[in-house]
Amino acid sequence: MSALDSLYRSSRARVIIGFAVAAVLLFGVAPATMSTFRLGLLGKFLCLAMVAVGIGLAWGRGGMLTLGQGVFFGLGAYMMAMHLKLADAAQVEGSGGVPDFMLLYGSGVVPGWWEPFRSPVVTVLAILVVPAGVAALLGFAVFTRRVRGAYFAILSQALAAAFAILLIGQQATTGGTNGLNGFRSFFGYDLADPVNKRMLFFIAAGALLVMVAIARQLMVSRFGELLVATRDQEDRVRFLGYDPAKIKVVAYAVAALMASVGGALFVPIVGIVSPADVGVVPSIGFLIGVAIGGRATLLGPVLGSIAVSWAQTSLSEQFPSGWIYAQGALFILVVAFLPGGLAELFTRWRRSRRTPVPDDGTATGDGGDPGDGPGPDESADITGPAYSGRTS
Amino acid sequence: MDVLFSQLFAGLSLGSVLLLAALGLALTFGQMGVINMAHGEFMMAGAYTAFVVQGVVGSAGVSLLVSLPLGFLVGGLLGLLLEATLIHRMYKRPLDTLLVTWGVALVLQQVARDVFGAPNVDVRSPSWLSGAIDLFGIGIPKTRVFILALAVVAVVALAVVLKATPLGRRIRAVVQNRDLAEASGVSTRATDRLTFFIGSGLAGIAGVALTLLGSVGPTLGTSYIVDAFLVVVAGGIGQIKGTVIAAFALGLLQATFEYSTTASVAKVLVFVAIVAFLQVRPQGLVSVRTRSLA
Numbered sequence: 001m002s003a004l005d006s007l008y009r010s011s012r013a014r015v016i017i018g019f020a021v022a023a024v025l026l027f028g029v030a031p032a033t034m035s036t037f038r039l040g041l042l043g044k045f046l047c048l049a050m051v052a053v054g055i056g057l058a059w060g061r062g063g064m065l066t067l068g069q070g071v072f073f074g075l076g077a078y079m080m081a082m083h084l085k086l087a088d089a090a091q092v093e094g095s096g097g098v099p100d101f102m103l104l105y106g107s108g109v110v111p112g113w114w115e116p117f118r119s120p121v122v123t124v125l126a127i128l129v130v131p132a133g134v135a136a137l138l139g140f141a142v143f144t145r146r147v148r149g150a151y152f153a154i155l156s157q158a159l160a161a162a163f164a165i166l167l168i169g170q171q172a173t174t175g176g177t178n179g180l181n182g183f184r185s186f187f188g189y190d191l192a193d194p195v196n197k198r199m200l201f202f203i204a205a206g207a208l209l210v211m212v213a214i215a216r217q218l219m220v221s222r223f224g225e226l227l228v229a230t231r232d233q234e235d236r237v238r239f240l241g242y243d244p245a246k247i248k249v250v251a252y253a254v255a256a257l258m259a260s261v262g263g264a265l266f267v268p269i270v271g272i273v274s275p276a277d278v279g280v281v282p283s284i285g286f287l288i289g290v291a292i293g294g295r296a297t298l299l300g301p302v303l304g305s306i307a308v309s310w311a312q313t314s315l316s317e318q319f320p321s322g323w324i325y326a327q328g329a330l331f332i333l334v335v336a337f338l339p340g341g342l343a344e345l346f347t348r349w350r351r352s353r354r355t356p357v358p359d360d361g362t363a364t365g366d367g368g369d370p371g372d373g374p375g376p377d378e379s380a381d382i383t384g385p386a387y388s389g390r391t392s
Numbered sequence: 393m394d395v396l397f398s399q400l401f402a403g404l405s406l407g408s409v410l411l412l413a414a415l416g417l418a419l420t421f422g423q424m425g426v427i428n429m430a431h432g433e434f435m436m437a438g439a440y441t442a443f444v445v446q447g448v449v450g451s452a453g454v455s456l457l458v459s460l461p462l463g464f465l466v467g468g469l470l471g472l473l474l475e476a477t478l479i480h481r482m483y484k485r486p487l488d489t490l491l492v493t494w495g496v497a498l499v500l501q502q503v504a505r506d507v508f509g510a511p512n513v514d515v516r517s518p519s520w521l522s523g524a525i526d527l528f529g530i531g532i533p534k535t536r537v538f539i540l541a542l543a544v545v546a547v548v549a550l551a552v553v554l555k556a557t558p559l560g561r562r563i564r565a566v567v568q569n570r571d572l573a574e575a576s577g578v579s580t581r582a583t584d585r586l587t588f589f590i591g592s593g594l595a596g597i598a599g600v601a602l603t604l605l606g607s608v609g610p611t612l613g614t615s616y617i618v619d620a621f622l623v624v625v626a627g628g629i630g631q632i633k634g635t636v637i638a639a640f641a642l643g644l645l646q647a648t649f650e651y652s653t654t655a656s657v658a659k660v661l662v663f664v665a666i667v668a669f670l671q672v673r674p675q676g677l678v679s680v681r682t683r684s685l686a
Contacts, residue, residue, distance in 0.1 A: 063487075065487045065490065065491075067490075138667070141667055141670075141671060142667065142670070145670060145671055145674040146674055147670050147674050149486065149487060150421075150425070150427050150486055150487060150490065151625055151670075151674075153427070153487060153490060154427070154618075154621040154622065154624075154625050155625065155666075155667065155670075157618060157621070158618050158621070158622050158663050158666070159663060161618040161659070162659045162660045162662075162663045163660075165655075165656045165659045165660075166656050166657065166659070166660050168656065169654055169655065169656025169657070170656070280614065280618060281614070284491075284494055287491060291491065321502055321505065321506060324498055324499075324501070324502040325498075325499060325502055327495070327498055328495040328496065328497075328498035328499035328502070329495065329499070330495070331491055331492060331494055331495025331498065332478065332492050332495040332496060332499075335488045335491045335492045335495070336478055336481065336482060336488070336492045339485070339488060
């Protein structure tokens with residue numbers, strides 16, 4: 001028992017055990033117990049959870065409230081969708097390689113900026129590079145000029161609004177409000193085949209696990225410590241000789257990359273992407289799961305996001321308007337009264353169990369694994385010194 | 393020449409709408425550093441107030457004149473309620489306020505949907521606002537002129553309140569230095585509440601004005617809130633001057649880009665222009681000088 005106990009307490013072993021359990025659940029239990037439809041639904045939730053991992057890094061750890069992750073999600077999704085449409089069109093006799101909706105609404109000619117996406121290699125590379133590049137560019141422009149806090153939040157939101165409006169406006173080349181849908185194959189694999197659907201789920205599950213691993217490595221690294229320091233006392237980090245702008249740009253770009261991959265896998269699993277998935281409302285919607293799970297923790301955003309997606313699906317099936325009230329209430333209650341999310345409650349409960357005698361601070365000496373969730377002192381940082389540094 | 397004038401007026405008209413929407417935001421954001429995402433829903437509440445009043449009064453002209461003060465009151469009271477229940481707990485966490493008020497916005501939208509129904513409703517314009525004024529050879533709709541005038545009146549009234557009344561003096565003191573104001577005996581609590589009341593009331597007025605331009609729906613606010621925030625960001629906080637200039641500048645910019653490209657491309661170009669502008673002036677056009685590091 002004591003050997004097991006010490007194994008549990010070693011943070012590295014705990015992480016490995018955690019990943020093993022997650023892998024068994026995702027690759028073994030879920031496909032064995034769920035119908036193809038339910039598995040597809042879970043796959044969709046996993047894609048949304050990838051966005052949440054990125055938001056946890058940028059917002060929870062970096063203090064950058066990004067209200068525009070829908071843009072990067074959408075970029076990844078649309079690039080993947082464009083490739084799938086072109087690949088489908090190439091299979092259809094007599095279409096001349098032109099996607100169906102373009103024949104309907106457009107001039108019947110594939111625009112030049114679509115052409116590169118005929119190649120699967122270019123598409124995958126673009127999904128990995130373009131959104132991160134856009135984020136780095138915007139982040140660099142904004143953070144080096146020390147535009148931050150609410151100003152950054154508003155700019156990122158405006159970006160999401162502009163992106164959605166742009167997509168809607170270009171009916172002939174982006175599908176407009178309908179978006180892109182009706183995909184038949186995914187890199188040559190028939191999307192109607194349940195086996196391929198299962199394969200897509202495995203890809204999404206694997207991608208999510210990789211992202212959580214990346215996020216964990218970033219969090220425990222020196223970079224992760226600098227990121228938290230920048231969140232809490234940006235000026236002090238600058239006085240110490242670091243460049244906060246660079247630190248923030250990296251976190252923002254990584255978050256964008258995760259959102260992009262999530263979007264790219266969302267498309268074949270769900271079968272449609274439209275401006276309704278990328279605008280202002282869905283972009284802020286990504287945040288609620290992160291806030292509920294615990295924004296500054298490793299697993300909080302993932303679990304919170306999956307739970308919220310699940311609740312949304314099951315609630316809006318029964319009470320369409322009920323979900324919106326529930327979402328609004330969650331934003332109000334969680335953010336106002338439980339800023340550390342459910343992870344805060346969990347940590348409090350575990351601490352109260354571990355140390356029956358109430359004492360302050362001494363219980364924190366158990367390794368201090370940053371992936372451990374916010375302790376009382378750390379979660380206080382989210383609410384307190386992060387903003388009280390303003391002197392005016 | 394006609395094209396120039398009509399574009400100029402389109403820009404001014406858009407600017408006046410943006411100004412009405414952003415004025416209250418600039419006030420609450422500048423004073424308290426609070427980002428109220430429910431501001432757009434207060435506009436919606438003002439618009440539905442106009443709809444309800446017209447249902448009761450009947451005459452379009454009278455109902456518009458009654459709706460303007462009533463819209464102010466409805467918006468203001470909603471704002472007061474929000475401030476008293478939620479926002480005053482969160483002054484230390486401006487970013488979190490943004491998310492909480494977003495939650496409030498979602499709830500208010502759904503309430504509107506459940507009470508008034510999802511389809512848009514129409515508010516009739518009074519007969520003395522129908523038709524157009526002929527100016528420099530182009531016809532300018534009277535409703536647009538009315539909104540422009542309303543925006544000017546709102547700005548002047550707000551300026552008078554801020555510059556010439558004891559309340560305005562207190563507000564400016566709190567904006568410049570909250571701690572010192574409090575130490576000098578200004579009740580920042582009461583000042584905050586009144587500022588929020590006025591700022592949200594202005595949203596109500598903006599909502600009433602919007603009924604002259606189109607139909608009223610539950611998502612009326614969301615379509616204006618992002619642009620209104622951009623105005624506040626570009627204009628800088630703490631002074632009305634910046635908001636006024638930014639609103640008209642963005643209006644003109646949007647109209648110009650729309651003329652040379654399309655409405656959707658224009659939105660993107662305006663966004664790029666604002667990010668470029670923030671490279672030059674990260675604090676916005678006009679900002680209160682402080683010795684803080686921010």
